[in-house]
Amino acid sequence: MGDPRPIGVFDSGIGGLTVLKALWERLPNESTLYLGDTARVPYGTKSAEVVTRYTEQNARFLIERDIKLLVVACNTASAVALPHLERRLQVPVLGVISPGAQAAAERSRSGRIGVIGTAGTIRSGAYARALEAVRPGVEVVGKACPLFVALAEEGWVSGEVPRLVAREYLAELKDAGVDTLVLGCTHYPLLKPLLHTLLGADVRLIDSAEETAAETARVLAEAGLDAPNDARPTYRFVCSDDPARFLTLGQRFLGGAIDHVERHPLG
Amino acid sequence: MGDPRPIGVFDSGIGGLTVLKALWERLPNESTLYLGDTARVPYGTKSAEVVTRYTEQNARFLIERDIKLLVVACNTASAVALPHLERRLQVPVLGVISPGAQAAAERSRSGRIGVIGTAGTIRSGAYARALEAVRPGVEVVGKACPLFVALAEEGWVSGEVPRLVAREYLAELKDAGVDTLVLGCTHYPLLKPLLHTLLGADVRLIDSAEETAAETARVLAEAGLDAPNDARPTYRFVCSDDPARFLTLGQRFLGGAIDHVERHPLG
Numbered sequence: 001m002g003d004p005r006p007i008g009v010f011d012s013g014i015g016g017l018t019v020l021k022a023l024w025e026r027l028p029n030e031s032t033l034y035l036g037d038t039a040r041v042p043y044g045t046k047s048a049e050v051v052t053r054y055t056e057q058n059a060r061f062l063i064e065r066d067i068k069l070l071v072v073a074c075n076t077a078s079a080v081a082l083p084h085l086e087r088r089l090q091v092p093v094l095g096v097i098s099p100g101a102q103a104a105a106e107r108s109r110s111g112r113i114g115v116i117g118t119a120g121t122i123r124s125g126a127y128a129r130a131l132e133a134v135r136p137g138v139e140v141v142g143k144a145c146p147l148f149v150a151l152a153e154e155g156w157v158s159g160e161v162p163r164l165v166a167r168e169y170l171a172e173l174k175d176a177g178v179d180t181l182v183l184g185c186t187h188y189p190l191l192k193p194l195l196h197t198l199l200g201a202d203v204r205l206i207d208s209a210e211e212t213a214a215e216t217a218r219v220l221a222e223a224g225l226d227a228p229n230d231a232r233p234t235y236r237f238v239c240s241d242d243p244a245r246f247l248t249l250g251q252r253f254l255g256g257a258i259d260h261v262e263r264h265p266l267g
Numbered sequence: 268m269g270d271p272r273p274i275g276v277f278d279s280g281i282g283g284l285t286v287l288k289a290l291w292e293r294l295p296n297e298s299t300l301y302l303g304d305t306a307r308v309p310y311g312t313k314s315a316e317v318v319t320r321y322t323e324q325n326a327r328f329l330i331e332r333d334i335k336l337l338v339v340a341c342n343t344a345s346a347v348a349l350p351h352l353e354r355r356l357q358v359p360v361l362g363v364i365s366p367g368a369q370a371a372a373e374r375s376r377s378g379r380i381g382v383i384g385t386a387g388t389i390r391s392g393a394y395a396r397a398l399e400a401v402r403p404g405v406e407v408v409g410k411a412c413p414l415f416v417a418l419a420e421e422g423w424v425s426g427e428v429p430r431l432v433a434r435e436y437l438a439e440l441k442d443a444g445v446d447t448l449v450l451g452c453t454h455y456p457l458l459k460p461l462l463h464t465l466l467g468a469d470v471r472l473i474d475s476a477e478e479t480a481a482e483t484a485r486v487l488a489e490a491g492l493d494a495p496n497d498a499r500p501t502y503r504f505v506c507s508d509d510p511a512r513f514l515t516l517g518q519r520f521l522g523g524a525i526d527h528v529e530r531h532p533l534g
Contacts, residue, residue, distance in 0.1 A: 045420075
């Protein structure tokens with residue numbers, strides 16, 4: 001038996017491909033349909049109302065293409081629009097906040113946890129709420145790092161400029177003595193080596209991508225939605241702006257495992 | 268007599284307020300209606316097709332509110348969508364590229380001119396074409412500086428980080444020996460003191476805002492569209508995302524001369 005329909009994954013752009021890659025590794029039988037809203041990226045600087053509207057349009061697009069489960073692979077959209085989606089959709093919906101918060105809460109010894117993300121994600125307080133729900137009394141220090149996305153997209157992930165920018169952003173977190181840091185934006189894993197060097201081995205970095213893939217596997221199994229054992233998975237990509245640019249950046253994120261991108265205008 | 272209708276001005280976000288300010292200074296009798304497409308900002312990373320679609324929606328919104336002239340106060344939109352708009356609109360349309368190029372071509376002694384802007388603006392080659400049209404044989408060195416917008420919005424316009432970023436971006440332009448540099452993005456004037464320090468007094472910086480205001484004055488006069496001499500100008504603002512954030516940033520750009528912003532979803 002099994003359910004051969006694809007898992008739907010969306011992000012405001014290409015950052016969610018880090019989550020997609022983790023899903024492929026964790027669930028090699030599952031087909032995926034990825035949507036990048038590149039015509040309206042980024043979401044991190046926009047209001048909750050606008051992000052919710054875009055999120056609903058993205059979800060509707062994927063639902064119409066018959067997905068069996070939806071992964072919101074965008075921290076900002078997960079932070080502000082997940083309950084809204086859960087109320088409206090008939091398929092299971094997962095965001096990246098709760099799996100990341102769960103992992104951080106479990107692994108922190110001191111209970112002092114740092115969260116970095118876009119302005120929208122940090123302002124929403126979604127990580128603080130999710131952490132508090134899992135581990136009451138936890139101390140959460142949030143810090144918006146808007147330049148990190150620009151640096152990651154520019155390919156400036158090591159060297160003097162990113163080091164100085166990161167040092168500036170991380171100062172508060174270091175002073176607060178966090179022992180765990182949630183990378184609350186799908187672009188940030190590209191800066192992981194740099195963050196690791198600056199923070200030292202005593203601070204654990206939590207990358208939501210792997211945690212979200214593990215949670216997806218659990219939900220699929222529980223709901224009896226796993227793909228058939230003999231399934232030959234298909235990987236499809238759609239974006240709302242120029243497929244050529246998505247393809248170039250996508251190959252960088254996924255190591256070449258992407259050769260065609262459809263275009264579909266949204267909104 | 269005179270024509271009391273407002274001048275329509277739009278930008279992808281708040282950057283165009285530098286152009287608006289120059290218009291107010293140059294044309295104190297004119298009313299303005301400013302639209303910031305903050306729900307879809309930025310345009311600089313998006314394809315020509317998408318930017319053209321957004322630009323047309325913005326223009327239509329302003330035209331419906333009875334403007335007498337349209338200023339496209341966004342370099343990316345001017346670079347890729349101006350001819351498209353000119354063919355479709357019944358009112359005069361001005362972009363920021365041509366006035367900036369005109370001024371640079373006139374003031375450069377050596378004929379070696381640098382242009383910095385978003386990826387979209389530089390990729391379009393619009394400044395190079397405009398410069399070549401005014402001054403055939405001119406040598407144009409374009410450089411996309413995507414981090415500058417993030418720095419300006421973060422308020423990091425002086426100090427070590429912006430200095431290093433700017434040094435990196437400007438290296439090619441310095442090596443090429445340009446004697447004039449067009450600030451081809453409305454955010455960049457905020458970095459002017461830093462750029463001036465790094466490039467030295469021998470390199471002239473061209474800020475399109477003032478040039479565009481001067482050109483607007485000329486076009487209004489020629490077309491007999493000037494406001495009445497006794498006009499009491501009104502300044503209205505509309506944006507497509509959260510007015511509160513637009514207001515905060517707008518006050519920073521305009522020095523307080525903005526107290527109300529309407530919201531209108533676009534697209």
